[in-house]
Amino acid sequence: MKVIFNDAQRRHDPKFFLSSGAPRPNPEQPARVDRLLAGAKAAGLARMEPVEHGLGPIAAVHTAEYIQFLDTIRERWARIDGASEEVIPNIHPDRRGGAYPASAVGQAGYHLADTACPISEHTWESAKVSAWTAVTAADEVAGGAPAAYGLCRPPGHHAFKDLAGGFCYLNNSAIAAERLRAKGAARVAILDVDVHHGNGTQGIFYDRGDVLTVSLHADPVRFYPFFWGYAEERGEGAGLGANLNIPLPRGTADDAYLEALEAALKRIRAFAPDALVVALGLDAYAGDPFQGLAITTEGFGRIGAAIAALGLPSVLIQEGGYLSDELGDNLASFLTRFRDAHGKQG
Amino acid sequence: MKVIFNDAQRRHDPKFFLSSGAPRPNPEQPARVDRLLAGAKAAGLARMEPVEHGLGPIAAVHTAEYIQFLDTIRERWARIDGASEEVIPNIHPDRRGGAYPASAVGQAGYHLADTACPISEHTWESAKVSAWTAVTAADEVAGGAPAAYGLCRPPGHHAFKDLAGGFCYLNNSAIAAERLRAKGAARVAILDVDVHHGNGTQGIFYDRGDVLTVSLHADPVRFYPFFWGYAEERGEGAGLGANLNIPLPRGTADDAYLEALEAALKRIRAFAPDALVVALGLDAYAGDPFQGLAITTEGFGRIGAAIAALGLPSVLIQEGGYLSDELGDNLASFLTRFRDAHGKQG
Ligand SMILES: [Zn+2]
Numbered sequence: 001m002k003v004i005f006n007d008a009q010r011r012h013d014p015k016f017f018l019s020s021g022a023p024r025p026n027p028e029q030p031a032r033v034d035r036l037l038a039g040a041k042a043a044g045l046a047r048m049e050p051v052e053h054g055l056g057p058i059a060a061v062h063t064a065e066y067i068q069f070l071d072t073i074r075e076r077w078a079r080i081d082g083a084s085e086e087v088i089p090n091i092h093p094d095r096r097g098g099a100y101p102a103s104a105v106g107q108a109g110y111h112l113a114d115t116a117c118p119i120s121e122h123t124w125e126s127a128k129v130s131a132w133t134a135v136t137a138a139d140e141v142a143g144g145a146p147a148a149y150g151l152c153r154p155p156g157h158h159a160f161k162d163l164a165g166g167f168c169y170l171n172n173s174a175i176a177a178e179r180l181r182a183k184g185a186a187r188v189a190i191l192d193v194d195v196h197h198g199n200g201t202q203g204i205f206y207d208r209g210d211v212l213t214v215s216l217h218a219d220p221v222r223f224y225p226f227f228w229g230y231a232e233e234r235g236e237g238a239g240l241g242a243n244l245n246i247p248l249p250r251g252t253a254d255d256a257y258l259e260a261l262e263a264a265l266k267r268i269r270a271f272a273p274d275a276l277v278v279a280l281g282l283d284a285y286a287g288d289p290f291q292g293l294a295i296t297t298e299g300f301g302r303i304g305a306a307i308a309a310l311g312l313p314s315v316l317i318q319e320g321g322y323l324s325d326e327l328g329d330n331l332a333s334f335l336t337r338f339r340d341a342h343g344k345q346g
Numbered sequence: 347m348k349v350i351f352n353d354a355q356r357r358h359d360p361k362f363f364l365s366s367g368a369p370r371p372n373p374e375q376p377a378r379v380d381r382l383l384a385g386a387k388a389a390g391l392a393r394m395e396p397v398e399h400g401l402g403p404i405a406a407v408h409t410a411e412y413i414q415f416l417d418t419i420r421e422r423w424a425r426i427d428g429a430s431e432e433v434i435p436n437i438h439p440d441r442r443g444g445a446y447p448a449s450a451v452g453q454a455g456y457h458l459a460d461t462a463c464p465i466s467e468h469t470w471e472s473a474k475v476s477a478w479t480a481v482t483a484a485d486e487v488a489g490g491a492p493a494a495y496g497l498c499r500p501p502g503h504h505a506f507k508d509l510a511g512g513f514c515y516l517n518n519s520a521i522a523a524e525r526l527r528a529k530g531a532a533r534v535a536i537l538d539v540d541v542h543h544g545n546g547t548q549g550i551f552y553d554r555g556d557v558l559t560v561s562l563h564a565d566p567v568r569f570y571p572f573f574w575g576y577a578e579e580r581g582e583g584a585g586l587g588a589n590l591n592i593p594l595p596r597g598t599a600d601d602a603y604l605e606a607l608e609a610a611l612k613r614i615r616a617f618a619p620d621a622l623v624v625a626l627g628l629d630a631y632a633g634d635p636f637q638g639l640a641i642t643t644e645g646f647g648r649i650g651a652a653i654a655a656l657g658l659p660s661v662l663i664q665e666g667g668y669l670s671d672e673l674g675d676n677l678a679s680f681l682t683r684f685r686d687a688h689g690k691q692g
């Protein structure tokens with residue numbers, strides 16, 4: 001199995017985000033990359049560079065309006081007298097079907113769901129290369145590899161088709177799923193094990209029956225992203241029944257998590273997908289700064305083995321997981337057990 | 347004509363708002379009150395205290411969910427570790443028909459449209475008394491006075507039924523209109539001359555045919571509130587055709603403004619209302635810090651005289667208008683010419 005990554009993904013360097021109204025250091029730091037690369041190496045993965053793919057695979061998921069916004073906003077924002085260093089929204093529409101303002105401030109409110117996705121000098125470049133890493137991982141699997149690991153940073157699962165949020169700009173997992181479909185997989189399942197609900201991924205495929213979206217996460221009733229991730233959200237139109245949310249009580253540990261995961265895997269088996277994308281957040285860790293769930297390093301290995309037992313061609317996409325001494329160990333634990341169990345299946 | 351005001355409306359003292367992502371001193375300062383009281387006095391208005399009315403007339407406009415939020419959020423927010431002094435939102439839903447989170451942070455994002463409506467110790471008290479000032483002004487007019495001036499502070503026209511925004515918490519103009527209806531006026535027109543679009547007022551009555559909403563304001567394409575205020579917004583359902591927006595080019599001065607106002611007054615005459623509410627912002631002033639339009643002190647007098655020529659029982663509700671040396675003079679100019687012309691009609 002390969003780990004895909006390019007150093008341009010380090011350049012995005014967000015300084016702040018507002019948490020409960022107060023500015024705080026942004027935890028989505030470039031230093032995460034070193035821990036994750038070490039974890040992939042410890043699991044024996046060989047490194048591979050992402051292939052540059054232009055905007056095509058990104059535009060398969062995100063709107064032209066949004067891509068143009070991400071490409072231009074930094075420069076337009078800098079021209080505003082007294083504007084902040086990072087692009088941060090300060091007004092939001094009550095409904096997104098209304099008018100689309102011409103001003104940078106209005107568009108920032110339209111395309112940024114929260115204050116945890118500041119845009120600075122290298123954001124767009126890093127986000128694009130992160131998306132190409134996802135595309136390259138999907139191409140590996142479409143080309144016959146049983147699995148590939150895309151070390152995507154910045155992460156993506158909180159990004160909707162035209163809306164950034166929660167440290168995410170481009171939805172790498174959705175981009176990988178669309179790439180698999182373009183390469184011949186008729187049905188794709190996305191399994192999101194990040195501690196936060198994959199609201200962007202859900203939103204992108206909410207009315208579609210060809211991509212199943214499943215997310216296990218800390219109950220959003222008092223946890224980010226607050227407005228999405230409830231069990232009642234089951235999809236709509238052609239997508240009704242193709243979205244499964246499993247909110248878990250705060251502090252849920254390994255055994256209870258593995259039991260909930262079995263329900264998620266059962267749904268994926270019923271969907272009979274041709275390929276799987278795992279939105280691989282590691283912030284469900286007991287020692288993660290977000291303190292949502294209480295998975296151990298050993299627990300991540302068990303999760304990896306259980307997912308591998310599906311026996312599906314699998315694209316693993318890095319999502320969250322923040323600085324702790326065990327971030328690399330947790331990835332290594334997941335990847336090692338995943339690969340061992342996956343080999344037995346395949 | 348009376349000016350209605352109580353000193354509790356001074357207590358709300360917001361410190362900051364984010365503008366283009368950067369914290370700035372909040373311009374909706376208690377000192378505005380002294381200038382406005384001086385202007386009302388110069389125009390010969392006698393002062394009257396608002397009557398306490400409980401939550402009834404407020405709940406006629408705003409949802410129970412929102413009222414409970416305003417009543418409790420300050421205390422709940424203060425219990426969050428490391429939260430900001432003022433309640434400020436940092437995440438917003440993409441659609442307001444979704445889930446309603448239990449957390450203070452989630453609810454702040456749900457009920458606060460932007461970062462210009464911070465909630466601090468005295469906000470709820472001042473907002474309630476400001477609403478009672480509007481109710482008392484409406485009662486004066488319902489009781490036979492040709493007109494009354496409610497010195498409402500904080501202002502209200504950016505507040506929707508369940509959404510604060512732009513220095514506004516409770517929609518005093520909408521509350522006055524509902525009060526007039528409850529006292530027997532079958533049809534009420536609201537004319538908003540604040541430099542900003544009256545988006546909350548529009549939203550509250552958007553699907554209703556019994557209250558006409560008309561707003562003249564600086565074009566929102568590059569001006570707050572960005573997402574609302576376009577000429578295409580004409581109401582919906584029973585309210586279709588009962589909303590008129592007249593966006594004006596930035597820097598529009600007296601003569602062009604008065605011409606646009608005539609179109610607004612023509613629409614109001616066609617609606618044949620029983621009473622009028624004027625959302626009386628004074629921030630269209632050429633010297634106002636917001637620099638949206640370029641009305642002169644004399645211009646405000648002409649606007650007052652033109653509105654008075656409708657010959658309708660009129661409740662004047664203070665909206666925006668920020669600190670400049672002429673803030674009181676502008677109010678006096680409006681009130682004097684309004685009263686003189688109104689007397690001639692009545
Ligand atoms: Zn996460």
Ligand SMILES: [Zn+2]
Pocket residue numbers: 540541542627629665666667
């Ligand atoms: Zn205003």
